[in-house]
Amino acid sequence: AQSVTQLDSHVSVSEGTPVLLRCNYSSSYSPSLFWYVQHPNKGLQLLLKYTSAATLVKGINGFEAEFKKSETSFHLTKPSAHMSDAAEYFCVAYTGGFKTIFGAGTRLFVKA
Amino acid sequence: GAGVSQTPSNKVTEKGKYVELRCDPISGHTALYWYRQSLGQGPEFLIYFQGTGAADDSGLPNDRFFAVRPEGSVSTLKIQRTERGDSAVYLCASSPRAGGPGAHNEQFFGPGTRLTVL
Numbered sequence: 001a002q003s004v005t006q007l008d009s010h011v012s013v014s015e016g017t018p019v020l021l022r023c024n025y026s027s028s029y030s031p032s033l034f035w036y037v038q039h040p041n042k043g044l045q046l047l048l049k050y051t052s053a054a055t056l057v058k059g060i061n062g063f064e065a066e067f068k069k070s071e072t073s074f075h076l077t078k079p080s081a082h083m084s085d086a087a088e089y090f091c092v093a094y095t096g097g098f099k100t101i102f103g104a105g106t107r108l109f110v111k112a
Numbered sequence: 113g114a115g116v117s118q119t120p121s122n123k124v125t126e127k128g129k130y131v132e133l134r135c136d137p138i139s140g141h142t143a144l145y146w147y148r149q150s151l152g153q154g155p156e157f158l159i160y161f162q163g164t165g166a167a168d169d170s171g172l173p174n175d176r177f178f179a180v181r182p183e184g185s186v187s188t189l190k191i192q193r194t195e196r197g198d199s200a201v202y203l204c205a206s207s208p209r210a211g212g213p214g215a216h217n218e219q220f221f222g223p224g225t226r227l228t229v230l
Contacts (some may be wrong), residue, residue, distance in 0.1 A: 006154075043115070044155075044203070044221040059208065090154050099167035100219070102154030109185075 023091030137206030
């Protein structure tokens, strides 16, 4: 069965330090992969998406993600965290059908 | 321009009652999705519409749940004989193009309807 696993339910970093949010997927197909962010009391917003054109994908607000097929991973990174990055992050996959599969989410805390 | 809107924003009902949740997608978007998000979890796919037809309803948990999109725009999620376990945030998303294998379409999400079943 297709699945998306976010390896950390919570990540805490200090402002100005790097961010790493980990995601692994399981799929029989070459997946379409996305990262979405959900700020409190706001709707889900697309950060970036993998479309097979390039394995390193750049998104909004300085985030990027690297697709590694051999590791079935699509980890999200940012060189320097900002207080406004504190939110819930979801790794998402389309795995060959119409069904969209979300990971359980990683809550990012940013300390001043 | 206007984004995806959902009404009501909050709905409190009693066990056994019927509820309808409405989604207004972005104008011109042909694809529409419904999700359910329980506390502390990621959104769970319920159903996908392409135009007026449900292309994939495999995520509907049981026959108490039903969704329609009669004119290919507004959609209504209907829940009969509500149970306490139905309490969650129901999210709607739309996309300008069809989903499916190989699709990379961004989905635009509404703010959700928080349903509480007492």
